[in-house]
Amino acid sequence: MTSDEAERRQPPIITAEDMAARLDALESREAQAAHEAAATETPDVVRPLSPQRRHWREHVCLLDYFSLEDLDGDGREASPPPTRRAPTSSLWDSAVRAVRGMFHPDDLPSGSNAPNRTSHGANHDELDAFVREDCDVVATRRGSAWQLRLDVRRMTLESLGRTGALALLSSPYAVKPARDDVAHRMAHRLLEGSTALRGLSPTELAGTLRALDWLSGMGISLPSEHDVGCELDLANVLAPLRAVSTDDFVGRERELKLLQTYLHGPPPTRPLALHGPGGVGKSTLLAHFVLEHVERTGDPLLFTYLTFDRGELDAQFPLTLVAEACRQLSLQAPMLVQPLTPVRAAIDEVLTAQLRLAHEHSLARGRSSRDAARNRADQAVLAEQFAKVVNETTGGAPILVLLDTFEMAQRRRGSFLGQLGAALGRMQSRMPSLRFVIAGRAPVAGMKAHNVPLEGLDPAQARALLRNALRGMAVPDDLVDTVASNVSGNPLSLRLAADLTRREGAASLSTSRGRNRLLFDLRDEQVQGVLYRRILDRVDRSVRPLANPGLVVRKITSDVILEVLAEPCGLARLTPKKAERLFDTLRREVSLVTEARPGVLVHRADVRREMLPLLETEAPARVREIHERAVAYYATRPEFDDKVEHLYHRLMLGEPSTTLDRYWVDSAAPFLSDAWTEYPPDGRVYLAGKLMVDADPADLAAADRIAWVRQATYQAQAQLDAGQPALALEILRGRRLEPSDPTITRLVVEALAAQGDDAEALAVAEQGIVDAGRGLSLEAVHLGILAARVAEDGADTDDPGSGFAIARRHYLDARDAAVDFGAPAEALTAAAGALRVTRRFEGLRRTLTREAVAALPPWPDPERDAELRSMLVKEITALTTQEVTRHPGLLRELAAELGSQLPSLLIAAADTLGVDALGATARDLPSTTRSVLAETATGTRSIPLGTGPSPADPVAEEPVTEEPGAEGQPPAQAVSAGPTAEPDPAPPTPADLVNSEPPGTSNSYGSTIADALRTSPGDDELKESLSTYWQREADQPSYDYDEGSSEGSAP
Secondary structure (H helix, E strand, O other), X not given: OOHHHHHHOOOOXXXXXXXXXXXXXXXXXXXXXXXXHHHHOOOOOOOXXXXXXXXXXXXXXXXXXXXXXXXXXOXXXXXXXXXXXXXXXXXXXXXXXXXXXXXXHHHOOOHHHOOOOOXXXXXXXXXXXXXXXXXXXXXXXXXXXXXXXXXXXXXXXXHHHHHHHHHHHHOOOOOOOOOOOHHHHHHHHHHOOOOOOOOOOHHHHHHHHHHHHHHOOOOOOOOOHHHHHHHHHHHHXXXXXXXXXXXXXXXXXXXXXXXXXXXXXXXXXXXXXXXXXXXXXXXXXXXXXXXXXXXXXXXXXXXXEEEOOOOOOEOOEOHHHHHHHHHHHHHHOHHHHHHHHHHHHHHHHHHHHHHHHHOOOOOOOOOEHHHHHHHHHHHHHHHHHHHHHHHHHHOOOOEEEEEEOHHHHHHHOHXXXXXXXHHHHHHHHHOOOEEEEXXXXXXXXXXXXXEEEOOOOOHHHHHHHHHHHXXXXXXXXXXXXHHHHHHOOOHHHHHHHHHHHHHHOHHHHOOHHHHHHHHOOOOXXXXXXXXXXXXXXXXXXXXXXXXXXXXXXOEEOHHHHHHHHOOOOOOOOOOHHHHXXXXXXXXXXXXXXXXXXXXXXXXXXXXXXXHHHHHHXXXXXXHHHHHHHHHHHHHOOOOHHHHHHHHHHHHHOOOOHHHHHHHOOOOOHHHHHHHHHXXXXXXXXXXXXXXXXXXXXXXXXXXXXHHHHHHHHHHHHHHHHOOOHHHHHHHHOOOOOOOOOHHHHHHHHHHHHHOOOHHHHHHHHHHHXXXXXXXXXXXHHHHHHHHHHHHHHHOOOOOHHHHHHHHHHHHHHHHHHXXXXXXXXXXXXXXXXXXXXXXXXXHHHHHOOHXXXXXXOOOOOOHHHHHHHHHHHHHHHOOOHHHHHOOHHHHHHHHHHHOOOOHHHHHXXXXXXXXXXXXXXXXXXXXXXXXXXXXXXXXXXXXOOOOOOOOOOHHHXXXXXXXXXXXXXXXXXXXXXXXXXXXXXXXXXXXXXXOOOOOOOHHHHHHHHHHHHHHOOOOHHHHHHHHHHHHHHHOOOOOOEOOOHHHOOOO
């Protein structure tokens, strides 16, 4: 067998879980011997720690993890300093091989089981005790390793003290830490007295947190965990800016002056928007400006960095931006922590309610103008609270708000940019100190902004950047000028030219031949490709075959070189050791790669972005082979990062949606979005569906059916939410589907209903029920509920009796099908709808003349309503609170129809959805109802003490007995609030009740009202008022989408 073959046949590294299980087995084998030994020991007598074991502890107490072969000598105090050697005992060799995954820890000999017991027997026992009692097995990126237990580590460090620990670190026999042992490095730093935190990277701050845990008992001055945690959060905010900041930044004087004037000048009237293509230096400019004002000055600027590639920041919900601003400002200014804490809590409460309702997959109703108005009122209240706190605390000092990767907001919520622009404008009026700067690849449209294009460097700036990049190298000025003029003002091209110049060398450039070679082909239109290839010609010969094809993978490790790149790059006989050597060589090519973390290289983003398309054009077969090998390599790896790379390569291969769905991993989408421009069109459409962003129309045309349906659904729903049903219909009818898709049909119905085309909407919905197989599918149930809501809404303007009857028939059919299908949420939704149309029909009947009532058709099967109501009460009382509140739209419907019988529904709805007791949506309530809710919400009402069961226990509540109605008519309800009921004249103004108090949100008012009903369950007046409120909410048109959303809204 050759050495290469032997190397390839090395056993795989075992996992930490395997190691721990095997050590447990080892302990169980020795349990009886240990028990016998313990029985002979004198109680309360602790055996002294041997010099050998103390030696091992001290040598690893400042290492995050270690291998047994790192330990040296026997540690006997009388012996001379130990030498760095690998001990040769059989036990030691076995342990070392076990850590390397070459030997099972079960086979570690110990005690009387140790083979060939000799004079080394004591050492065997000591090592056995050290491994079993002092150490744990941990998983590292390079396999399993040992780690000193925390209690042992702390005890050892306390005995050493600061002086002893530092002496040990400086000893020539100190154990060398692993290359990625950041905690060791930070512990060393703290022991030396360096406690400054500003400027440390997130990795270093995370290591500092671990080191604090080790050193906490040594009695030395250390930063607090809270301070380190806050600095870590801030460093994570700054990390994207630090990543693109360069030491050779020059020029951009005009843009820097513009930013400086904007920051310190008079309050602006609109955001400043910088836009430019990738590689032009936009991110570097902004990073330089922000870091100069935040990290390189004694009076740091307050700022917030909001990047729209984070999915939680949503232009449709501007409060998400305010919430993140609260967090970031609190990290920078301790005086803001306390006053902003309740503001952040209130924002989170309102956002939770808004997002829960917006994301609910319920067909009870769409996003109405009433919901939007309530959201705007809540946003305005919270924005005012935020502005008041920050204005009072900061004294009006400028605050920079950087909105980065704005192209993601344009893709994700393009229809809501008007709303976002209005929100920014209103916030600017409340806080004149704010300075909004937008950065993206395209000009900002759809909202007011001062667009400033960022172009290439001018000739003087290009020469300055090139000279700066070549500092320390003797290059004639005329050559620098020539290169700069030939390469153009693109910063990426200039840096590549600098790399190439350095590789050419000063000696070569002193000759005409060297100069000509450098300047050759620099005028080519693909100058970056030419420069990159010239650089490749000068990389180390051993890694040259890997460098260019290696661009296909996003991360390079020695294993990726061995398993993915070797064969396509002509290195078929590569061994693991050679792969390690190639990795180390490639790591030194800093013009091509950077080390993301120990053992993992990534290509320079700017280089990869420009060069990958050229590689795909020149060698498509090789690129595809590398993608396929990468898919096979990552498919069996369990780490989340590896699963993301697995998906990346499948997307690059353009695999169908059904395949991608099978391998999809939750939360992977944001980690794939930075490669957006690399994917083929169908891959972009698929990922757009996962990211919830708009795909380009040209890409959409190339998508498969599944990806098209998802993307069309998302885009159409966004247009509906923005009050643009015509645009939604245009999207939905962009492709004819055979057979039809129920989701597309649903949205077509909603768009038609939103336009007022109720008859066509009902016809499409009923045909959709037939296409979906009536009661044989959940889609048919959904379309049945949808048809019922359309008919119910149309009954207000068309033939009321007929419209309500059609709606009731569809609701009851959908109810029966949902029960048979086992869909409880849909069954409850349909039942609540049936009861609602009965109540609304009865309310209508009471407003008509006797002759008009006689002309109404008889109400079908009125006994079914009493039966349905009784069944609903039983079904709801069997649900938990979590199950009830999981569907807020359904909860609103149930509270409207059953709240008088189950007050717990009134409480749950008020807690979950809030009550707009003083806002615009309360104006159409009867005056008595409005006053009761307003006074209760503001604490100005005297609540009567009630008796009876607590409404928090729905099982204890009994249905209210109903009086039968006239023959052929529905029973009269205990509480009636039909949509046509008129409020009492001259209603009071609820705002008069709270002139001296700051306004609250609908959620805070809802919580107060819910608490009042909990406290006084017998308060019939409040129960009746709250029932009326929810009935009025439930009776609103189902698809009255807010037409003002696209034009702007608060905060």
